[in-house]
Amino acid sequence: MENFSFVNPVKIIFGKDTIKSLSKEIPAGSKVLITYGGGSIKHNGVYDQVIKALSAFDFYEFSGIEANPHYETCMKAVELIKEKNIDYVLAVGGGSVIDATKFIVAAACFKGDDPWDILSKQARIERALPFGTVLTISATGSEMNSGAVITKAETHDKLAFGSSKLYPKFSILDPEVTYSLPLKQVSNGVVDAFVHVIEQYVTYPSQAMIQDKFAEAVLVTLITEGPKALETPRDYDVRANLMWASTWALNGWIGCGVPEDWATHRIGHELTALYGLDHAQTLAIVLPGVLSVLKDQKADKILQLGEMVFGIYNNMSKDERIDETIRAIIHFFEEMQLKTRLSDYGLGQEAVDAVSNRIKERGWKLGEKENITADVVKEILTLRM
Numbered sequence: 001m002e003n004f005s006f007v008n009p010v011k012i013i014f015g016k017d018t019i020k021s022l023s024k025e026i027p028a029g030s031k032v033l034i035t036y037g038g039g040s041i042k043h044n045g046v047y048d049q050v051i052k053a054l055s056a057f058d059f060y061e062f063s064g065i066e067a068n069p070h071y072e073t074c075m076k077a078v079e080l081i082k083e084k085n086i087d088y089v090l091a092v093g094g095g096s097v098i099d100a101t102k103f104i105v106a107a108a109c110f111k112g113d114d115p116w117d118i119l120s121k122q123a124r125i126e127r128a129l130p131f132g133t134v135l136t137i138s139a140t141g142s143e144m145n146s147g148a149v150i151t152k153a154e155t156h157d158k159l160a161f162g163s164s165k166l167y168p169k170f171s172i173l174d175p176e177v178t179y180s181l182p183l184k185q186v187s188n189g190v191v192d193a194f195v196h197v198i199e200q201y202v203t204y205p206s207q208a209m210i211q212d213k214f215a216e217a218v219l220v221t222l223i224t225e226g227p228k229a230l231e232t233p234r235d236y237d238v239r240a241n242l243m244w245a246s247t248w249a250l251n252g253w254i255g256c257g258v259p260e261d262w263a264t265h266r267i268g269h270e271l272t273a274l275y276g277l278d279h280a281q282t283l284a285i286v287l288p289g290v291l292s293v294l295k296d297q298k299a300d301k302i303l304q305l306g307e308m309v310f311g312i313y314n315n316m317s318k319d320e321r322i323d324e325t326i327r328a329i330i331h332f333f334e335e336m337q338l339k340t341r342l343s344d345y346g347l348g349q350e351a352v353d354a355v356s357n358r359i360k361e362r363g364w365k366l367g368e369k370e371n372i373t374a375d376v377v378k379e380i381l382t383l384r385m
């Protein structure tokens with residue numbers, strides 16, 4: 001096991017009818033900005049619960065945060081914060097709203113010339129406004145981590161950043177609020193969480209048994225409960241298990257002391273930035289390609305995944321078991337109703353070239369061994385045409 005240090009200070013409030021408790025979590029006298037997205041919270045009762053809980057506070061609203069949130073939108077919220085002297089932010093939504101809020105609370109306190117440097121130059125975040133979240137979709141884990149992904153619409157750059165200053169003070173997870181999700185977003189969330197675990201688990205063995213067993217538990221939960229959420233969307237325990245699994249998929253715990261990959265995500269972000277695919281759609285395309293091209297490097301962990309999660313351990317050869325495991329992953333994505341090839345989304349050679357050129361321009365070498373160059377990205381995406 002590699003050395004590590006671990007802290008996760010986020011207070012989780014989990015369960016039915018818990019949104020009302022947010023009034024106790026925000027310091028009395030705070031001037032609050034509520035951030036949210038395109039309006040789903042106004043149709044499913046979440047907005048009303050939040051407004052009721054904030055009745056003792058002076059608050060403002062900032063709506064219209066889009067999926068794959070834009071830097072340009074976030075900067076409008078930063079202006080509002082400065083104008084109204086806001087000192088606490090409450091994100092009500094999914095990964096997009098929470099990520100946007102992380103950027104907003106950092107940019108509002110940023111002393112440098114250009115807040116985009118937080119993303120493009122990974123400028124250090126010295127201070128950020130405090131914020132809490134009310135999660136409305138289980139997917140990213142943003143509710144219990146300190147990272148975020150923001151897109152500059154002007155240049156189609158989708159970049160990640162993070163800071164220990166950006167953990168939410170609290171996150172309220174009421175599984176019932178996810179009943180109103182369109183099934184497509186349920187699928188997206190399950191596949192995103194699944195790939196988060198894979199990014200931290202399918203690398204090379206590091207004898208980290210606790211992390212491995214925990215990762216396998218999260219994966220088994222996702223593949224068991226994910227399809228059920230599509231069949232019986234109002235099953236509370238299914239939603240609760242998915243919500244908690246997605247949070248644990250990316251709250252830092254399973255990444256302790258193990259190598260991490262993240263190539264699938266970095267390649268996927270380029271596909272979203274250039275062609276507007278949903279985050280999870282890009283992952284469903286790219287992951288099978290990464291595993292196929294890197295199958296020698298990742299062999300031991302693919303075999304472990306096959307055996308512990310998909311029950312693939314019969315007397316086939318190792319190569320056959322690896323291929324069978326990659327097929328099982330594709331089958332799971334299809335069961336979750338996500339398409340897994342570029343051509344399914346109307347993309348072809350031009351996308352392969354454009355994405356690999358961008359990786360080249362950025363000078364990135366991805367993956368746990370930093371050996372996924374632009375040429376390897378081309379090979380990966382060519383397999384997924």
Ligand code: NZQ
Pocket residue numbers: 036037038039040041044065066067068069093094095096097099136137138139140141142145147148149177178179180181182185188189192250265279
């Ligand atoms: O905008 P509204 O109207 O609220 O609708 C949203 C949005 O259209 C809708 N929705 C959310 N909760 C709902 C609901 N509709 C009905 N009922 C509900 N309860 O769902 C749509 C998608 O929401 P979004 O927040 O975009 O989804 P998700 O949580 O999947 O977030 C995706 C973003 O997170 C980033 C992605 O790149 C993408 O930008 N990620 C963030 C990570 C992190 N911070 O750790 C890690 C991830 O890998 C990922 O990159």
Ligand code: ZN
Pocket residue numbers: 140192193196265279
């Ligand atoms: Zn993701």
